Amino acid sequence: MPAVKRSPRLGEETDGAATAPTEPASSTSGPKDAAKPDADEGRSGDDTSSTRSTPPRSSARFQDPHNAPSKASGFGAGLLGGLIAAALGLGAGWLWLDRSSRADDFDTRLGSLEREVAPLADGLDGLRGETEAGLSALDARLGSTETGLADMAGRIDALDARLVDAENSAGPEGTLAREAVARWQAEVDALRADLETQAQEIAGMAEQAAQEVSAAERTAEQIEAEAAAVAARARARATLAEIEAALETGEPYAALLEELQATSPAGIPDPLVAPAAEGVASRAELIESFPEPARLALATARREGLSGEEGGRVAGFFRDTLQLRSTAPGDGATTDAVLSRAEAALRDGRLTEALAEIEALPEPVREPLADWLVPARTRAEALAAADTLSQSLTEN
Incomplete structure (x- = not known):
């Protein structure tokens, strides 16, 4: 990744080789500012010193110590320190607010997942209650059937006893016994038929009960499996939210990736797996490191006559000498306009659009941006993979 250099100015930028300001530009012009040459004067969309309260590093880095004011004061140093402290405080506040916003979003998504799982748990409890009642x-x-069978068995035993008594009390020719046996035999046969009917009913009820129990068990298992799948997706989505936060800050997320792989029902895209150990470049880092390679790319375009600007090589030479570059987004197909739109998209978080703008430049012009493009593409691919996986976990 290119060395990180912040370029907070919003108009035309000038290289330190052309101008070497010795005091930070401020929002209020003073006598010293009026005495300095301004390479940006008279150009629309160029950098202006009144838009920021801190000087570009590129200018301060090449300052000539022989041209420094002879009367440096402690007040000026204190003012510069105060401005730097204020900038750091604003940056810390921005980070705190950004993390607070991500935490609120994470809590909202977690609450949504809990609401999805709750109906399944209630349905499983209801099914268990219905099964137990059945x-x-x-x-x-x-x-009740067993009681009826026991009663019927008692009646049969009584009939058998009566048959024995009848046989014992029968006359010499056995007439009474035969009549009693015939009558009682009919009763016994009726009781046996009734017993067989009830036995069949019991067998049918037992089979139906077994089928109902089996169906209830299958339904319970299905609900439990679905609940487990929903819980796994919920854990995977929560872990993915933490990974997305790590992508935003540029922190490594190897441990979170292992947890995601263990819980996600969907496969993890390779662009999200590859940079897990070291993390990706954060948006702030890409913004900070963009101006320097952009100036080199614009200088190359002007030197090679590929900038698309009017005036040809001569005008391009003077623009290159003054290192003028637009940072406010402009229209047109000139290299300066394309780079200005790319930087604006980058600052707005539209990294894919920024890369598309740069890809439209000629190959010789893109060459100075090669080292910056590598981490930028890695970040863009990782973000796209995380978004695709998030949609998959939500739909399934």
């Missing part, structure tokens, strides 16, 4: 009713019916 089994209790079936036990009652079986108990």
Whole structure:
């Protein structure tokens, strides 16, 4: 990744080789500012010193110590330190607000997942209650049938005893015994037929009960499996949200990736796996490191006559000498306009659009941006992979 250099100015930038300001530009012009040459004067969309309160590093880095003011004061140093402290405070506040916003979003998504899982748990409890109630009713019916069978068996035993008594009290020719046996035999046959009918009913009820229990078990298993899948997706989505936060800050997320691989029902895209150990370049880092390669790319375009600007090589030479570059987004197909739109998209978080703008430049012009493009593409691919995986976990 290119060395990180911040370029907070919003108009035309000038290289330190052309101008070497010795005091930070401020929003209020003073006598010293009026005495300095301004390479940006008279150009629309160029950098202006009144838009920022801190000087570009590129200018301060090449300052000539012999041209420094002879009367440096402690007040000027204190003012510069105060401005730097204020900038750091604003940056810290921005980070705190950004993290607070991500935390609120994470809590909202987690609450949504809990609401998805709750109905499944309630349905499983209800099914278990219905199954237990059905089994209790079936036990009652079986108990009643068994009682009826026991009563019928008692009646058969009584008939058998009566038959024995009849045989013992029969006359010499056995007439009474035959008549009694015939009558009682009919009763015994009727009782046996009734017993067989009830036995068949009991067998049918038992088979139906077994089928109902089996169906209830299958339904319970299905609900449990679905609940487990929803819980796994919920854990995967929560872990993915933490990974997305790490992508935003540029922190490594190897441990989170292992957890995601263990819980996600969907495969993890390779662009999200590859940079896990070291993390990706953060948006702030890409913004900070963009101006320097952009100036080199614009200088190359002007030197090679590929900038698309009017005036040809001569005008391009003077622009290159003054290192003028637009940072406010402009229209047109000139290299300066393309780079200005790319930087604006980058600052707005539209990294894919920024890369598309740069890809439209000629190959010789893109060459100075090669080292910057590598981490930028890695970040863009990782973000796209995380978004695709998030949609998959939500739909399934």
